[in-house]
Each structure stands twice: as structure tokens, then as C-alpha cells.
Amino acid sequence: MIELWKNEQDENRWHPFSVLIKKELADHIRSFRFIILFVLVMLICVGSLYVVLSNIRETASDVDPESATLFLKIFTLSNGELPPYFALLGLIGPLVGISLGFDAINAEMNKRTLSRILAQPIARDAVINAKFLAAVIAVSIMILSLAFLMIGFGIWFIGIPPTFEEFLRIMIFTAVTIIYIAFWINLSIIFSTLFKQPATSALTCIAIWLFFSVFFNILIQFLSGSESGSAGSGWTYYLSQLSPTQIYSNVTSVLLTPGIRSTGPLSMGQVAGSIPTPLPLQQSLLVIWPHLTTLIAGTFICFGVAYLLFIRTEIRS
Template sequence: MAGSLAYFNNFLSKQPALSSFGVMVRKEVGDHIRSWRFIVMLLLILFTFAGTMYVSLSNLGQVARNFNDPDHDFIYLKLLTTSDNSLPTFHIFISFLGPLLGIALGFDAINAEKNNGTLVRLLAQPVYRDSLLLAKCYAALLIVGTLFLSLVLLMIGAGLILTGVPMEATELYRILTFVVLSVLYVGFWLSLSICLSVAFRHAATSAITAIGIWLFFTVFYQIIVNMIVRAILPDPASLQAEQVIAYNNLLLSFLRVAPSQLYTDAATTLLMPSVRSLGPLTMEQMAGAIPTPLPFKESLMIVWPQVTGLVAASTVCFAGAYYMFMRREIRT
């Protein structure tokens, strides 16, 4: 940390035209990419990406010949959604590994600086508190966005070389939107971990708390919701068709409190154009429907509530971190 402060002071004195925010972002990016925890997470994501791409490419010919699938023409989307049940698809892996990446990048953003005694020295420079907090969040999101975009470009390049099929514009729009969605999903866990790093003094406490929240929403939340709904509401087997649909919609509404459910719903709709609804439909609603892929704009309208939910949750967590950090008294 002392070396980072020396670099900060030296660089700021040599680059008067560069703002303190830009210097801090550059410093945070350098610290992240040189840290062992980011290298481990990077290797883990690369291995899972390589495994899912190998499985997808191995089964791509069979999927392309399946004319019963309305999405069989979208070759590049199939690279992200095809699996032979030996490995989950890539967006399922991201729903599991994305929170760990966000937590790893933010659980000690503030308390590590304070415990090492560098926070006071850093704020003694011509640096605002909000600039420090924004720089830590922006640098982590910049790394995550670059990582996901690089993986997607590698996937597109490999698909173009192996298949020779040109990419359609709607596939490019959907894949880039999927990248933005993945960054937003990781950004929520990053904001939560930064908020916990401000709230707790020790980095270990903030890391354990963030991992506990992730485990709760990933493992236990669905079990608890199912138990509560079954205890309060009648058995679905005894309900009529309209009541069963209302029952399932209520259950889905509770499950969508979990960020992983919001991300999975949105990613599935974007990568599978034939998905027309994220909830149960009646026979009247399905009457006359043609099983064809939806335009990109209509798929985006379906997932807009999920996207705004992730953005709102991230904003609330970051606002909490901002409020606590701006009101905290920092002493040597």
C-alpha cells in the first residue's frame, strides 16, 4: 500500500492534466490485475468458459439440424446455450461465479485501506471521498466488463473460424446486451461487498458476510420460499387452471427477489429468442401463437423489469456505502 501511495503521489505530480479520479482508477486496476485472488477467479472463469465452449461446439452440428427448435438458425447464440448435460451452459456458470468475482473485487475496498493506515494518507491528498469510492467501483466494473467482452469476442472468433457462418445483427445485439447484463449482475455483488467493507472494520468479516448472503440467496432462499408458500396457500393439485397460474405467478414473484433469479430469467430470454414469457400462460394466451423467434426489441421489453431490478438493487447498495463512508470519521 505504501508503494501504491508513492506511485499515486509521483504520478499525480507528473500528470497535472489528469484528474485524481483517473489516477485512482488506474491505480485500482493495477492492484486488481496483480492480485492473486483476481488471477484465481480469472483462471476459474476461463476454464469454465473453455469447457462450455468445447461442449457447445461438439454438439453444434446436431443442434443446427434440429429443425423443431425455432432457434436453430442462431448459431452464435447456441454457443452460449447448448449443452449435453455434462456441463451447465455459460450463463449458468456466470450466475454462480459472478457473485464470487464481485465479492473478491470489493470485500476489502475500504477496510483494508483503513487497517493498513493508507486511507488517512490518501484522503490527505486533493481527493474527495466520493471520488475514492467511485474509483474503486468503476475500476472493478471496468475489469469485469473487459473480461466478459473479451470472452464473448473469443467465442465469436472461434465460431466464425470453425463454422464460417456470418453473424446476424440481432445475434450481436443480444450477445452484447448479455454482456451488459452480466456486468450489472456482478456489479450488484460488487456494490454489496463495498457496502459491507465500509460497514465492517475487518476484511474477513465483510467477506464472510457477503459470502453468507450469496449462499442464502443461492441455496436456502428458494427452499424457504417454497416451504412458506406451501404452508400458507392450498395444494396446487386441488386448484383450478386459473388458480394454478396465479399460484405459480405468486411463487415466481417471491423467487425473483433473489438476484440470481433475475439474472437467469433475463439471460435466458436474451439468448433464446423463442422465449415469449417468463411466467405461465393460459391456453387462451397461447392460442394462435406461432413458435417463431421474437425480435430483439420485444425480448428486451420482456426482461426490462429484471434489468431495472438489478440496477435498483446495485444503486441501493452503493448508496448505502456512500452514506456510511461520507459520514464516517477517519482518524489516524
């Protein structure tokens, strides 16, 4: 009887949480906002495929067949006018995360629906957890479907399937992209909890995105120009790692370009004696491990801050 009662208690505890996730996920997928975002990312995919179709024959003649990196060119190829697929995702991905989280809390507080939800036998932490997980699931569906679409068209155009290592690199790249967008989802939920108006939280998140995407690089270039010597370049390199956009760029570049051996400047002692061959996946993961850990830690820290702010927020009926 005790075991049966405990099982019933566990089911009653998790049932509202699953209902909240289904509700939030349905709201995301059925909204015009998500449809517009999906069409925008689809245009990125189409543009990248157009670049691949235009330049894949010239690239295939320059790639060593034994290097097993031809299929990854689909995600990294650029014609000089349109950035590659992974760079476009790094630019548009934050907008996707911001769009899914900037009004997650304050919109429901303004509509007085959040107080009605919490009036039910639902734990407050279940609400914030469901909002985050539903947004991540929606983003995962979007990014995974586009990744498999790129793989399918790549097999059709190139005529050869990716190797197992190439497929693993693409899947890890997709997972890193989802984590990167989840960071911006948590950041937008933080400002959605702090500010009462959705427009204020959206503008604040967009300002942060613009700072790290545009002005932060200008600031780094200015500092690197004012400093001289290897000490200055090393200092500006570590300063650039404070940007989540730069961290994502470093991780994805190493994953999709096996020939990259480091994300930072190399000394002459490190370059001497090295053989210019692609790194295996295990070695590439070792290179990006500090950056990947930083990105994951930043995502969890932002979620923790959003969680604490929401738990301490006064919600009146």
C-alpha cells in the same frame, strides 16, 4: 481569465480522481486474486466450448436455418452434466464481484493508507467512486474478452458468423452480466465499510450469495409445494423475483433464447393463438424490461448505500 481559471479548477478536480482510478485498476489487474478469477472464468469458457464441440452438430440439424438462433446455442448449449455458459456466469459472477470489493475499504483502513490518501487534496467521494469504477472496468475487460473469445471460437467451429441481431443479443447479454456483477461489487463494498475485518465482510457476502443461489430456490419450491392453485404459483413467482440471481437468469434466458416469450407462467388465454416463432430483439427487450430495470435499480441502490456509509465513516490517522 475567468474561463481559464475555471478550466484549471476543473482539471485540478478531475486529476486526482483519474489517478485514483488508474491506481485501483492497476492493483486489481496486477493482483494474484484477479489472475485466479480470470483463470476460473476462462475454465468456464473452455468447458462451455467443449460442450459446444461435442453437441453442436446434433443441435445444428435440429435448428431451423431461418430462425437465426444457431450461433446463440454456443452460450446456451448444455450436455446435461455441465450447465451452459450463461448459467455458469450467473453462478460464478457474484464471486468475482465479491472478490473485488470485500476488502475495498476495511483493508486500507487497517493498513492506515486510507487516512493518508484523504490527507491529500482529494474529495472523499472520489475514493469510493474510483474504487467502484475501477472494479467495474476490470470486470468489463474480463467479461468482454471472454465474450469475444466465445464469438471467435464460434465462428471457427460453426463456420458462419453471427447475424447482426445475434451479435446485439450477445453484447446486451455481456452488458447485463457486467451490471449483475457490479451489483455484487456494491454489496461487498457495503459490508467492507460496515465491518472492520475483511474476513467478516467476505463471509457475509458469501453467505448472501449462497442463500440466493441455493437456499432461496429451495424455499420457493417448498412454498410452491405447500400452495395449491394458480394463486399460489403466481405468489411464489413474484417472491422469486426478489432474488438477483433469478432476475439475471430470467433476463439472460430471454436474451439468448428468442423462443422464450415470458419469464413467468402463462395462462391458457395468453398461449391460445400464439405462433411458436422466435421473438425479435425489440420484443425480447420488452419482455425483460421490468427485470432489467430492477437489476439496474438494485445496483444503484447498493452503490448509494455504500456511498452514504463511506461518507459518514469516521477515518482516523
